[in-house]
Amino acid sequence: MLSDTERRELEDALKQYPDKRSGTIDVLLILQRRRGWISDDSLLDIAQFLEMTCEDVDSVATFYNLIFRKPVGRHVAFLCDSISCWIRGCDQVREQLKKHYDIDLGQTTRDGRLTVLPIACLGHCERAPAMMIDQDVYGEVTPEKVESIVEKYK
Amino acid sequence: MAKGWRWGSLRPPTSNLKPASNMERPLTQYIHPDGTPRLLREYVQNSGYRSLQRLAAGMAPKDVQRLVVEAGLRGRGGGGFPTGNKWSFVPMGPDAPKPKYIVANADEMEPGTFKDRILMEGDPHGLVEGMIMAGYALDAEVGYIFLRGEYHLSAQRLTRAIADAYAAGYLGKPLPGTTFRFDLHLHSSAGRYICGEETALINALEGKRATPRAKPPYPQTVGLWGQPTIVQNVETLYNLPHIVNHDSAWYHSLSRTQDGGTKIYGVSGRVTRPGWWELPLGTTARELLEQHAGGMLQGVRFRGVLPGGISTAFLIEGHLDLPLDFSSFPAQVGRLGTGTMIVLDDHTCPVGFVLNLERFFARESCGWCTPCREGLPWVVRLLQSFEEGCATNDDLALLDMHTKWFAPGHTFCGLAPGAMAPLQSALHYFHDDFERHISLGRCPWSNKPAQLRVLA
Numbered sequence: 001m002l003s004d005t006e007r008r009e010l011e012d013a014l015k016q017y018p019d020k021r022s023g024t025i026d027v028l029l030i031l032q033r034r035r036g037w038i039s040d041d042s043l044l045d046i047a048q049f050l051e052m053t054c055e056d057v058d059s060v061a062t063f064y065n066l067i068f069r070k071p072v073g074r075h076v077a078f079l080c081d082s083i084s085c086w087i088r089g090c091d092q093v094r095e096q097l098k099k100h101y102d103i104d105l106g107q108t109t110r111d112g113r114l115t116v117l118p119i120a121c122l123g124h125c126e127r128a129p130a131m132m133i134d135q136d137v138y139g140e141v142t143p144e145k146v147e148s149i150v151e152k153y154k
Numbered sequence: 155m156a157k158g159w160r161w162g163s164l165r166p167p168t169s170n171l172k173p174a175s176n177m178e179r180p181l182t183q184y185i186h187p188d189g190t191p192r193l194l195r196e197y198v199q200n201s202g203y204r205s206l207q208r209l210a211a212g213m214a215p216k217d218v219q220r221l222v223v224e225a226g227l228r229g230r231g232g233g234g235f236p237t238g239n240k241w242s243f244v245p246m247g248p249d250a251p252k253p254k255y256i257v258a259n260a261d262e263m264e265p266g267t268f269k270d271r272i273l274m275e276g277d278p279h280g281l282v283e284g285m286i287m288a289g290y291a292l293d294a295e296v297g298y299i300f301l302r303g304e305y306h307l308s309a310q311r312l313t314r315a316i317a318d319a320y321a322a323g324y325l326g327k328p329l330p331g332t333t334f335r336f337d338l339h340l341h342s343s344a345g346r347y348i349c350g351e352e353t354a355l356i357n358a359l360e361g362k363r364a365t366p367r368a369k370p371p372y373p374q375t376v377g378l379w380g381q382p383t384i385v386q387n388v389e390t391l392y393n394l395p396h397i398v399n400h401d402s403a404w405y406h407s408l409s410r411t412q413d414g415g416t417k418i419y420g421v422s423g424r425v426t427r428p429g430w431w432e433l434p435l436g437t438t439a440r441e442l443l444e445q446h447a448g449g450m451l452q453g454v455r456f457r458g459v460l461p462g463g464i465s466t467a468f469l470i471e472g473h474l475d476l477p478l479d480f481s482s483f484p485a486q487v488g489r490l491g492t493g494t495m496i497v498l499d500d501h502t503c504p505v506g507f508v509l510n511l512e513r514f515f516a517r518e519s520c521g522w523c524t525p526c527r528e529g530l531p532w533v534v535r536l537l538q539s540f541e542e543g544c545a546t547n548d549d550l551a552l553l554d555m556h557t558k559w560f561a562p563g564h565t566f567c568g569l570a571p572g573a574m575a576p577l578q579s580a581l582h583y584f585h586d587d588f589e590r591h592i593s594l595g596r597c598p599w600s601n602k603p604a605q606l607r608v609l610a
Contacts, residue, residue, distance in 0.1 A: 016298075016339040017361075018379060024361035025344050029303070050361075059363040063520075064344035066303045078304070082265035083464060083496055084422035086510045120347055120518060121265035122304055125422035125494070126429045135306040 002045050006034060010049060020050045024060045028067050037068040065119060073108040073115040075153040078132040082121035085129035089142075093129055096143035101150070114150065174434035176407040179416060180396040181389070182432040185276035191311045194318040197279040203324055205287055205395035210331025213398070215246070218291035222394070224402035226414035230269075231259055231350070231387030232463060232491045234413075234480030243374035244292050244382050254294035254382040256285055257359065258391055260301040260308070261349045264463035265514060266496040269418040270388035272430055274301075274308040277392075278315035282338060284391030286324065287398060289336045292384060297338045300355055303345045312340050347518035351567050352385035354520065365522040366567040389418060410436030411479045419478065421447040423497030424454045430494070436477035439469060439495065455500040458583060462491025464511045465572030467579035468498070488575060503599035504584040505591055508577055509537040515573035523566035529556060530573060540588060543596035550588055554581055
């Protein structure tokens with residue numbers, strides 16, 4: 001069930017579109033920000049709110065890199081693995097994360113603090129390799145810097 | 155003729171090169187080096203929103219269209235399609251359907267490409283003004299900025315710029331001296347490469363799964379919510395106010411070739427100074443790499459470069475004096491793409507390089523059409539077998555076959571043909587390296603760590 005505050009925020013997001021369906025992404029992102037991820041229950045809430053079928057909403061939800069249909073940690077680290085970052089050593093960054101936090105791509109630390117996911121080019125190629133944690137982008141990441149960056153996110 | 159020229163059918167292209175008589179950098183000259191954005195007050199002080207005053211002075215939509223044609227503006231998103239030509243298919247006049255839409259394609263996800271981010275973070279009002287101008291020229295009263303979800307800083311700054319532009323009356327009210335009013339909205343997407351394809355983008359904006367649409371009908375006549383729509387790259391839109399302010403002759407003086415204007419070029423890879431520069435269109439790759447990017451890092455040698463994102467073919471040493479624009483590339487060499495280049499060096503395995511690209515394409519394929527959905531993972535497996543040392547000459551032939559099976563027209567959209575451009579050129583220029591993987595039974599660069607195994 002959508003709470004009143006959730007419903008108000010969702011209705012606000014729909015104002016810039018001529019129909020409800022066009023707000024699907026906005027609604028998914030808002031609810032994900034509030035609830036952490038898009039569960040089946042959230043999907044049902046959205047479908048009812050937008051007057052769409054669950055299948056239609058899910059066909060959108062499952063399409064995008066930034067919408068999570070599985071639970072994630074409190075913070076999500078997106079590791080750019082596209083070509084410029086690969087040339088400049090994103091593999092070593094990934095190895096360091098694995099070594100220090102015992103998690104590989106798609107996994108979450110046991111304390112639920114951090115999930116690591118691969119991501120398509122973050123558009124910070126001039127400062128490769130790049131990593132984004134939640135909404136913050138870090139460039140020129142080296143294995144030595146990984147811990148000090150990640151420790152900012154509790 | 156350039157040293158090391160090996161491509162027999164190519165004539166040296168320098169004959170039609172003129173020096174740019176005008177070294178202005180209209181798009182980026184005011185961008186703060188410290189990364190802070192230009193806010194409304196500063197933007198207006200430096201002649202921001204001035205192009206709208208020319209409209210009040212009697213410039214009609216068709217006059218703006220004519221200026222854009224004369225200026226020789228070509229789309230900066232990678233395709234290089236002449237903007238005026240694209241606009242000419244939008245129905246105009248009293249009988250044209252209403253509303254019409256302008257969509258800024260800010261879904262910058264082409265690997266190696268970061269030019270639109272530089273513009274939107276540094277100078278968000280430039281996009282607002284460019285969209286108002288495009289809207290006026292096409293009598294389209296509503297605009298959407300389709301921004302990739304990962305660009306959070308751009309989203310913050312554009313949101314503020316749009317709010318400030320509404321408060322100042324540039325948006326939401328009739329422009330002084332005209333009856334035209336423009337509304338602008340920001341749509342933050344959730345990250346998927348195919349959304350950069352304009353019909354997939356339209357589906358995404360309509361809240362549908364973002365697979366491309368069949369063309370025709372083209373978006374210019376049947377686009378967003380069935381209405382006439384122009385989808386235009388961010389950098390292209392930034393050019394419009396300057397063309398209107400200064401006229402087409404000035405715009406041509408910025409460039410070294412027949413295409414007008416400047417270009418934001420970028421370089422990434424193992425070079426001394428990776429970065430971006432706004433330079434005359436037609437600047438050569440050699441100037442860019444040597445003078446601006448400072449050459450290769452010490453101890454590293456140049457082997458090739460993708461000139462504009464990963465859907466372009468490799469250029470090698472012999473191509474470095476080609477002017478980087480939309481008209482000078484011979485078809486057999488390739489195309490400019492986005493102008494943000496990725497350098498391949500001799501410490502990087504060319505097969506591993508291409509494997510990384512094809513993994514990206516396989517992962518980002520929308521899955522709508524079978525050849526792309528099934529074929530790209532196959533290409534990935536073949537390239538993987540080279541890296542693992544179990545490839546044979548048959549695999550080499552099979553890779554070559556794929557570049558033909560994915561030729562334009564064999565798939566629903568341009569993703570898979572784009573994916574073949576770097577592969578096909580790598581098979582040509584780096585053929586020896588592929589063969590060495592076979593004869594050695596391992597990757598000659600095998601001391602390098604294995605790639606991220608996302609698909610495996």
